[in-house]
Amino acid sequence: MDKRKHRRAQSVASQRLAVLQTLGKLPAVIRARHLHPDAASIVRALRQRGRRVWPLHRRGANLGYAVELDRTFPTTAAAQSTWNAGEPVFLPGMLGASPTQFAAPIQTCLRMFDRLRAGDRFVDELQRRLDDDQNLRYGGSKVDRTDPREVERVFVDAEVQGQVVANDLWAKLAWIANAENDRSLRIRFSAGKDQIEAWMQATDLTAGWVDQYAQRAFPECGAILGCRRLRDLLAILIPRPHRLSERILYNNAPGGGAVFHHDAEPGQLGVCFCQLEGHTAWLSLSKRRLAKLLVRTHFVKTMTAAMAALDQNDDAALVRWLNRDATFTAHLAAHGALFVLQAGDTILLPSHGIDEVAWHSVVALGQRPSLAHSYGLFPRQPDYAMAASGNDE
Ligand SMILES: [Fe+2]
Numbered sequence: 257m258d259k260r261k262h263r264r265a266q267s268v269a270s271q272r273l274a275v276l277q278t279l280g281k282l283p284a285v286i287r288a289r290h291l292h293p294d295a296a297s298i299v300r301a302l303r304q305r306g307r308r309v310w311p312l313h314r315r316g317a318n319l320g321y322a323v324e325l326d327r328t329f330p331t332t333a334a335a336q337s338t339w340n341a342g343e344p345v346f347l348p349g350m351l352g353a354s355p356t357q358f359a360a361p362i363q364t365c366l367r368m369f370d371r372l373r374a375g376d377r378f379v380d381e382l383q384r385r386l387d388d389d390q391n392l393r394y395g396g397s398k399v400d401r402t403d404p405r406e407v408e409r410v411f412v413d414a415e416v417q418g419q420v421v422a423n424d425l426w427a428k429l430a431w432i433a434n435a436e437n438d439r440s441l442r443i444r445f446s447a448g449k450d451q452i453e454a455w456m457q458a459t460d461l462t463a464g465w466v467d468q469y470a471q472r473a474f475p476e477c478g479a480i481l482g483c484r485r486l487r488d489l490l491a492i493l494i495p496r497p498h499r500l501s502e503r504i505l506y507n508n509a510p511g512g513g514a515v516f517h518h519d520a521e522p523g524q525l526g527v528c529f530c531q532l533e534g535h536t537a538w539l540s541l542s543k544r545r546l547a548k549l550l551v552r553t554h555f556v557k558t559m560t561a562a563m564a565a566l567d568q569n570d571d572a573a574l575v576r577w578l579n580r581d582a583t584f585t586a587h588l589a590a591h592g593a594l595f596v597l598q599a600g601d602t603i604l605l606p607s608h609g610i611d612e613v614a615w616h617s618v619v620a621l622g623q624r625p626s627l628a629h630s631y632g633l634f635p636r637q638p639d640y641a642m643a644a645s646g647n648d649e
Pocket residue numbers: 517518519527616
């Protein structure tokens with residue numbers, strides 16, 4: 257068989273395999289193995305053999321351990337069918353040398369988060385970072401006392417030749433959780449009111465300036481936006497003009513992370529999460545497979561009840577089952593839903609609709625806070641490009 261035919265046959269085979277895996281007809285690829293919290297002797301033995309074993313602790317819940325197993329980069333066909341099935345697409349090493357190339361701004365950012373955790377003002381930091389910006393003008397800062405997680409929100413307006421072209425662009429510094437034992441911070445960039453409806457109504461021109469706000473204040477955005485391999489893959493998965501917006505910088509601290517949720521908002525096509533420094537563990541799978549596991553582990557009797565329970569997601573027993581139960585975590589991992597991300601890794605979370613979406617939860621790993629960026633994927637309108645120079649595809 258010549259090389260081209262061989263490659264095509266391999267691609268077809270891997271596409272078939274991915275389709276069968278996502279349909280649950282074959283065991284999923286196990287990217288990371290799970291160990292129960294009482295597996296201390298196995299953990300010791302693995303570590304003696306030089307394996308990396310990560311404790312999974314989040315806000316007092318001991319979910320066991322994660323052991324990295326498989327970091328094979330998927331074929332484009334496999335990535336496509338996984339994405340189409342509403343399953344997370346794990347892309348180990350996607351960013352290549354970018355975390356090294358952007359090491360200086362990444363380290364600067366980590367030191368900034370440490371200062372902010374110690375009480376420094378966010379507005380002072382942003383003023384320093386945007387001091388000589390050609391377009392972005394300081395518009396005030398405030399703290400929402402009704403939101404216990406919000407630390408400070410800093411507003412800017414965008415000006416072109418003395419004319420304000422977009423206003424009320426903001427960067428919000430907030431604690432990720434309202435918990436004493438989680439010192440994780442995040443910065444979200446958006447515009448207008450905080451409600452989803454407000455940023456959905458923002459024009460793409462405004463969205464473009466919000467994206468510029470993030471990129472100019474935090475140049476390490478370039479590690480993601482400038483990654484040709486990632487942008488090329490996104491162009492295949494989302495074959496229409498799109499933008500990477502509603503940017504969030506994550507500084508997940510030991511013991512922290514996010515509980516199970518989804519990001520299926522109208523208009524949002526998915527999420528692109530990139531680890532720039534340190535590690536995080538992820539539990540992620542499609543809503544339907546998660547619902548199936550709730551039935552299989554006898555949390556509910558039927559798929560209909562499981563899907564409805566996930567839609568509500570406010571029942572204390574379900575929240576506990578999903579987020580604080582090491583046995584359920586083991587089931588998730590056994591179905592290929594556990595991932596360990598290191599610097600340079602990307603995970604894509606498709607949102608094709610409320611029932612066709614990748615659910616996910618995050619656990620911070622390691623001894624110190626890490627750095628990651630998460631961008632929403634949106635259809636892009638022609639007015640976006642005006643504000644988005646340097647943010648090509
Ligand atoms: Fe999310």
